[in-house]
Amino acid sequence: MSNTIEIHGFCDERFETVKEAFAENFRSGLDTGASLAATLNGKFIIDIWAGYRDAAKTQLWEEDTIVNVYSTTKVMTAICILKLVDRGLLDLDTPVAEYWPEFAQKGKQEIPVRFLLSHTAGLPGFKKQFPLEGLYDWDLIVSKLAAQKPWWKPGTKSGYHAITFGYLLGELVRRVSGKSIGNYFREEVAEPLNADFFIGLPEEHDGRVAELIPPKLPLFFRILSTKVFRKLFFWHPTVKVFSKPKQTSVSSFVAESKTRAWRAAEIPASNGHGNARSIARVGAVIACGGELDGVRLLSTSTLEKALEEQVAGKDHVMRVPLRFGLGFGLPSETMPLPNPRSLYWGGMGGSIALMDLDAKLSFGYTMNNMLMGTEEKLRIEKFRDTLYEALKEI
Numbered sequence: 001m002s003n004t005i006e007i008h009g010f011c012d013e014r015f016e017t018v019k020e021a022f023a024e025n026f027r028s029g030l031d032t033g034a035s036l037a038a039t040l041n042g043k044f045i046i047d048i049w050a051g052y053r054d055a056a057k058t059q060l061w062e063e064d065t066i067v068n069v070y071s072t073t074k075v076m077t078a079i080c081i082l083k084l085v086d087r088g089l090l091d092l093d094t095p096v097a098e099y100w101p102e103f104a105q106k107g108k109q110e111i112p113v114r115f116l117l118s119h120t121a122g123l124p125g126f127k128k129q130f131p132l133e134g135l136y137d138w139d140l141i142v143s144k145l146a147a148q149k150p151w152w153k154p155g156t157k158s159g160y161h162a163i164t165f166g167y168l169l170g171e172l173v174r175r176v177s178g179k180s181i182g183n184y185f186r187e188e189v190a191e192p193l194n195a196d197f198f199i200g201l202p203e204e205h206d207g208r209v210a211e212l213i214p215p216k217l218p219l220f221f222r223i224l225s226t227k228v229f230r231k232l233f234f235w236h237p238t239v240k241v242f243s244k245p246k247q248t249s250v251s252s253f254v255a256e257s258k259t260r261a262w263r264a265a266e267i268p269a270s271n272g273h274g275n276a277r278s279i280a281r282v283g284a285v286i287a288c289g290g291e292l293d294g295v296r297l298l299s300t301s302t303l304e305k306a307l308e309e310q311v312a313g314k315d316h317v318m319r320v321p322l323r324f325g326l327g328f329g330l331p332s333e334t335m336p337l338p339n340p341r342s343l344y345w346g347g348m349g350g351s352i353a354l355m356d357l358d359a360k361l362s363f364g365y366t367m368n369n370m371l372m373g374t375e376e377k378l379r380i381e382k383f384r385d386t387l388y389e390a391l392k393e394i
Helices: 013-028 070-086 101-107 113-117 132-136 138-146 164-177 181-193 203-208 219-224 227-232 237-242 250-256 260-264 276-287 300-306 374-392
Strands: 008-011 033-040 043-051 272-274 311-314 321-324 342-346 352-356 361-367
Touching: 008 013, 013 033, 013 043, 013 374, 033 276, 033 374, 043 276, 070 113, 070 164, 070 181, 070 272, 070 276, 070 300, 070 342, 070 352, 101 138, 113 164, 132 138, 132 260, 138 164, 164 181, 181 276, 203 260, 276 352, 276 361, 361 374
Parallel strands: none
Antiparallel strands: 008 043, 033 043, 033 361, 311 321, 342 352, 352 361
């Protein structure tokens, strides 16, 4: 790509270093198409985009381009649950089975709601393999999870619920509100905040979805994806989580993300579609204490609960040190953040949402060139560090 990349949008001059870091990604080939946005005190200080939304570089990434952000979707799902908690319709310490009676099977009758939010329920994956298309059948998936025995004693440790997080919490939303998680999010979060984010994408928006470009897998992930490795280590939680449903390699997920069936489904842990602007917009209401532009989404007391550490240590699935609050990651060795009252989570390939309640800062980043391993980590860290360095000068 040319050394001159045209960056579109707005950037406060005080944050030009962030814009330059964004441009450098294109010059170095780390990004093909991307968007980056940040708010301070609820107002946009950065809202930029650049590049192409297809691998062939024939279609420009536009102001309204959106993309599948994978697990950054979990941020939106967690907010829906916290909104129900805020309204008194869900209680964090009440057993899930009181809202969802079928969940009481296989010794799960006492698991409280908060365990689902902190990845400690012991249901990080599925017991048996099934076709990837099974993820589109909501009733099938939640019945599988209701009938499943926990993989460890609930509440004792975290094990990243990569896909199951969304179905478990989404079914709670359905049982309590009578609405699907996609509809609840749209009506209660996206529309009030005018945020261009979807859990279950209407077909009319297909024309502006960026094409995801599969990552070059680091050695560990290449080994993990081999049939021999999966047969030898079928018992390992990481293998169990990422080998079910069938053929859930990174490349298969990326290929599936291009289908209408994937986009239309509500998979609230991994198929949200949005851009940096919409992520930062939703994050801003969290960073600003639950209210933004006259819209009160959450009370300060509920947000303070979300910030309370639920579990810390080496995650049983991800195999890295993590700290979880209620639905979000907290600052840790894996994601150092300067302010303790911060929340975040990111998606496979590199998208991220970060909300800092001390600085009243919200940050979002989306892209189509997926990275994994060290490159993915360094790309996010560069944006994080540059943003906070600029903030110090204000």
